[in-house]
Amino acid sequence: MKIIIFLVLLIGINYSLNLNPVIGILTIPSDEDYKEYPSSQYSYFAASYVKYVESSGARVMPIPYEADEATLEKYFSQINGLLLTGGTLALETKSGPSKYLQTVTYLLNKVIKANQSGDTFPLFAICLGHQTLHFILSNKDYDVLSPASGMQRVNKKLIFTDKKSTMFIDLKEQIFKSIETQEQIYFNTAWGVLPNYYQTHSELNNFFNIVAVVEDQKGVVSIAAAEAKQYPIFSFGFHPEKPIFEFKTPSQHQQESIQFGRNLINQFIQIARENNHILKDSNSVIFKYNPIQLDSASFAQIYFFKLGELNI
Template sequence: MKIIIFLALFIGITYTLNLNPVIGILTIPSDEDYTEYPASKYSYFAASYVKYVESSGARVLPIPYEADEATLDRYFSQINGLLLTGGTLALETESGPSKYLQTVTYLLNKVVKANQQGDIFPLFAICLGHQTLHFILSNKDYDILSPTFGMIRVNKKLTFTDKSSTMLLDLKAPILKQIEIDNQIYFNTNWGVNPSYYQTHSELDNFFKSVALFSDAKGTVYIAASEGRKYPIFSIAFHPEKPIFEFKTLSQHQFESVQFGRNLINQFTQIARENNHSLKDSNSVIFKYNPIQLESASFAQIYFFKLGELNI
């Protein structure tokens, strides 16, 4: 009888999961290197982020960083998780917070509020996204972002500080060990968050727990990965998508780095399946857009969007 009850409960839980998760990827202003697609007219993200999400069994909905709050509300109600990409931009401008910073701040508040109300909603922040979250959560303390040395297009090892993290579930010990002894994790950043700031900024320490660290070329230690203490928020300083999908960079494609990156997105998407936000129009997902190949870009393919083009 106990076995029958257990099976019934298990089946009930399984069927409440959302089997058609949709992950929103926030665009960022076009890079100055892409002269054919100026930031005054275009936003973008690399196609590898799309492939990364799709590899976990989810669809992608591109979200325009320039959208107003009412539009962002519509997007949020129709996605099951949010991914913030890497990239280069100024978080603050002479006139105040950049539009990207304003949008991330608004969406972060929505993520936190949703989870507080029992609506499980995960967020995955990579590189620029990682920096932006820490900047916001430190009450916009510029000192929270310290310059790194020798961290442009390099592969590094990680030191894990919490192997029980949700981010690392299902990874076998030999993979974690190899990540700790071999330079397999791809970084491309000028900025890092020193773990000491978690002690000096209680708002950060209350929000995040450290999962992994890395050292730059001068031996200075920085946060490589953090996870929300109360909320399903993954924040990482490296690029887990590149070992799997980018071949124009120096990212490593060993078994361990590929499996490590795949596990991160799989854990994130599995959490996204726990909410029932529903996409109203399947034609709004990424399939209707075509990525572009640029000889000068470090990405294999890029999605560009005209400002104002994206809407639901």
């Protein structure tokens, strides 16, 4: 009888999962290097982020960073997780918080409130996203972002501080050892978050658990990965997608770095399957948009969107 009951419970768990998860990827203003696509008219993200999400069995919905809160609410109700990409931009302008910062702040609050109410909703932040989360959660203290030496377009070793992180589930010790002893993890940033800021910013210390750190060229240690203590929010200072999908950068393509990156996104998507938000507008997913190649770009392919083009 106990065996039968156990099997019924397992079947119930399997059927409760969302087998068609949709991940929202937030666009960012176009980069100044892309002369044909000025930031006054376009937003973008690299196609590798889309491939990264799709490789774990999810679809992608591009979310315009310039959207108002009412529109963001519509997007949020139809996605099962959110990914913040890397990139370069000013978080604040002379006139105040940038539109990107305002949008991330709004969405972060939505994610936290959803999880507090029992609506499991994961967030996966990479590089710029990692910095932005820490900036917001430190009550917008720019001191939390420290200049990083020699961390642009380089591969680094990681120092793991908590191998029991949700993101590291299923990783074999062989992978940990390889990442710890060989420079395989790709960084491209001018800024880092130092662990000691968690001591001076209790809001950060209460929110995040540091799970991996990295040393820059001068031996200064910064946070490479952090996991929220109460919510499925994961923040990475490196680029886990590049070893798998980017070949115009000096990222490493060893099997271990690829498996490491795949494990991170697999765990994220698995959590997203616990969210039952329903996609109502299938025309809003990425399939109707085409990525392009630019000789001047470090990405293999890029999605560009005219401001106001994305809608739901």
